[in-house]
Amino acid sequence: MLRIAKLTDYATVLLTAMAAEDGAQSSAAELAARSRLETPTAAKVLKTLANAGLVESRRGAGGGYRLARAPSAITMADVVAAMEGPIGMTECVVDEGACGHEGHCGVQANWRRISIAIEAALRAVTLADMLPKPVPRRIPIRVLRTDAATP
Amino acid sequence: MLRIAKLTDYATVLLTAMAAEDGAQSSAAELAARSRLETPTAAKVLKTLANAGLVESRRGAGGGYRLARAPSAITMADVVAAMEGPIGMTECVVDEGACGHEGHCGVQANWRRISIAIEAALRAVTLADMLPKPVPRRIPIRVLRTDAATP
């Protein structure tokens, strides 16, 4: 049904919990409790987010996680890419040469256009927008005219 | 990586093959050969598309499939929905009450907004656009302001 992975959803929940505390730092266990997730699961997600550079970690006693940037500077495209890898609706958008149908496939270029449009949609929504009581926003998006001739 | 199912991709390939022959009718085996897919796989996809009403089938000798509407009247949102069910980035967008975190989840409404925007992006691209040598198009999309207060 074209959905994000559960862990990606958890990531947004954890990130909004971190955004709500405005720069403070919390341990994985604290964030898990506040987000009502199991601690090991939350820890796994936070590690992934740290590797992607979306959150900063401090080890040792009194350590924890906090956002690496302002909530308005973290987009949903960042989160999805951090958890699931590069965004692409089809295999061939991400891994060129993995499909076997390339060369005689007429829809490849068009799926690439659509993927770019959807990534733009995700990039237009920031973590700040995901906080409860969302700010009304309009998100203009256009699909590129061609693959190569991008202005 | 936020991708459509392989069968959905096959569906677009088969549908473009049908669009290219402009109203004529072909058997599943013919379409499979033209699309370089295995016949049983193509047949499975075509059956699903027929159930969804995107293609019309005729049984018996000389039967086959053809598009149920003009290529410009079939959108990628139709195709994805036909193959994968209702479009929604998270469980709770599609199956309300299946998550257990509903009620205390602050991101639910926002994922719904994003899902609507992405569905709009898919609805803006038609089968006619997916044919080789795509028509240049711009696809304006906006995320709804709220869930309920939709004009």
Next chain:
DNA sequence: TTAAACAGTACCATTCCAGTCCTGATTGAG
């Protein structure tokens, strides 16, 4: 009557995902 072709269902093998656990490295506090 027969053969072509779709319809429906069931099945299996593989892959992927979610969740958990364990061990090691780092750091602050006593």
Next chain:
DNA sequence: CTCAATCAGGACTGGAATGGTACTGTTTAA
């Protein structure tokens, strides 16, 4: 200096979903 808290990094497992395939039945034209 020692200890406890905390993150880092794999490894592992159960279950679900995906994708292919096969089989049987039904419809239709010749």
